[in-house]
Amino acid sequence: MMQKAEQDNLFLNWINGYKNLIFKFVRAYAFELEDQDDLFQEICIQLWRSIPGYRGESAVSTWIYRVTLNTSVAWTRKEKKYREGKAPLLEAHTIQKASDQDDRLDWLYKQVIEMDKIDRALTLLLLDGFSYKEMSSMLGISESNVGVKISRIKKKLIEKSKEIISDEV
């Protein structure tokens, strides 16, 4: 049985080591800062709960990815009722700073956000470099189904980027 302090330490290591992975999902699935804070909380709770079940059979990054993905897709804005009036966990200024650095990243997020929740998950997996086999295992659908969906997503993204370029011209 894992001690609470041990669980807290491992959890904070996970969060610090993989926060950027989590933030991508937070930004893709929740749009207002308040909601992003809620989703982040929900992901943290699920990660914390998942620690005793982690047996090291998969890489930590894959485990965290699975928990984050599953939580983000099933998340809705219900969490408002749990708000405790405490200081927010996430501070807003840093996200603004990051997005100011590259407009194309903002554009990419905009495209991701416009997709349905499932395509959004697939796009994040694709952009983070997962293979069809890994995606199939993470999503619980066949590789051929993943392939069909991915080629549709890629086609749509490339077409949208052409629109942007033609608008600029």
Place this chain on the structure above:
Amino acid sequence: MKFDEMKKIWDKQNNEPMYAINENTLIQMIRSRISKSNFFLKLYDVAMIGSSFFVAILLIGDTWFHDESPIQYIPAGVAIILGIYMLVERSRRKRKEQAFSQSLLDSLDQAIWSTAYLIRKAETIMLWYVLPLFGALAISVWLMSEKIWVVICLAIVALFSYFGILWELKRWHRPRKKALIHLKTILMQE
């Protein structure tokens, strides 16, 4: 823009801090949220299971000590069955909640199951507890004191509880279940 270029743009953020995390608040929040949710679930389970066994003991005791008709053992038996059923449901729910979802499909199935469980629970409370409880209370009050205003107050509270649960089901649980099933359909379709 080619897809590889999009991936390069995407990868750029891997080393950029997007938010700052307040670590102290984070651990406190997790502890408090988990203990809160466990507390309410435990309270509900203990109240429901405990009240079923309590009613069974009362009925059996009453029949035994007052030489009442043995027909009273039937409702006692029903209360015991209900208590055992809720105990089994509770352990089933706990097992299901503790299982880690290996895939998004598993996770959606689990979320659909949990939402269906909540819906079933809310409907059970309404039909088997809220309405019979207020009905029995109203009859007892009427038989004992004939105070119509107390009966009316009880009826109003019962109606509020009834519509409150209906509202919760309509506003939250049923749309959530529908949305989850929709997500599962999208995930499965080619």
